[in-house]
Amino acid sequence: MTDTKLETRFTIPPQVMSRLVEDETVLLDLASGLYFGLDGVGKRIWESVSAGDSLEETVAVISAEYDVGEAQAEADVIAFTSELVERDLLSR
């Protein structure tokens, strides 16, 4: 497992496209041809990291907007972004 630092910023790989569809985000991985849907917190995390926010900044966003403690927000954001990285939808 990769050690994740809170100052980490992500980039969207060139093979990944995203579009907002009403209140959800749809992702397409051009390499695999697979589509993914994000809603709720997942969509908000995607918006934050794809806008260039660091993990720490994203944790603050989620903690504030969803009224959860920073420790819980940090765990959720790290788990979610790690899964996106594993699926090649985000790059560190």
Add this chain to the structure above:
Amino acid sequence: MIHYATQAARAQVARSDIPFHRYVFDDGSVWTEFYRDKNGYLLRFPGLADFTVSADGTHVTAWPTEDSDATTVEHLYINQLVPLALSRQGRPAFHASVVTVPDGAIAFLAETGRGKSTLAASYALNGAMFLTDDALIIEETPAGSMAQPSHASIRLWDDSKNALVGDEKLDSTTISYSSKARLIGGDALPYSNAPCRLLAAFELGSEISQGVTISELKGLDRYMAWLRNSFLLDVQDRDLLAKHFEWTHRISSEVPTFALDFPRDYAMLADVRETVAKHLITLYD
């Protein structure tokens, strides 16, 4: 525009390469195999015909088998090759039937067997016109998504034909691989050869509901309704996938899209038409 030619019958020689994509029926039998060919693509319909398609989708050549016939090959070209080749050209193509309604047209998105042709015939026999029974080609214009007319025919299983048409004489032909009759559009089965603005789309459900139900599709559900009913010739071409992603987003955002379900009982079709008509009134009034 597609340049189409047919060649003399030939055997389908076994290929050493693996198809990059397949259409497979629920029972596991193969409907279509997609191969890369030196000048583009070869699409094989086992036992029926091969079709070569140029890399840009502008040229299609049919290579029937000895067992095939001209009507079957023409049908495969119209209902399968045209939408697939047009998708290769970057034109949005979907599995749907389309009928006219006041001020435009509506589409019934569905995979094979969900009843979109039966619905199209039901509309055409009751005051509307059909534009296509199987392949919806969309021209995106500043005025909206325009449904393009396809071949002036509707394919129906015998039970649908008997229930809808009865003993009435309609022009028809048969296709060798299917017991469906192909009814030709005409006075008794009106067909529109003019593009119509798409006012709404209804994805046909799997007959879960007891009555006629319509529910709005939003967000990802709406996007996926269009996506899963897409024709796409080359699912591995990144440029084409990217374009497909964009046009699906544009069209699904622009065309109001709903889930439509009803018991597949011919006696329900009038209720379906009436419920859809009322729904369209609420949508546009």
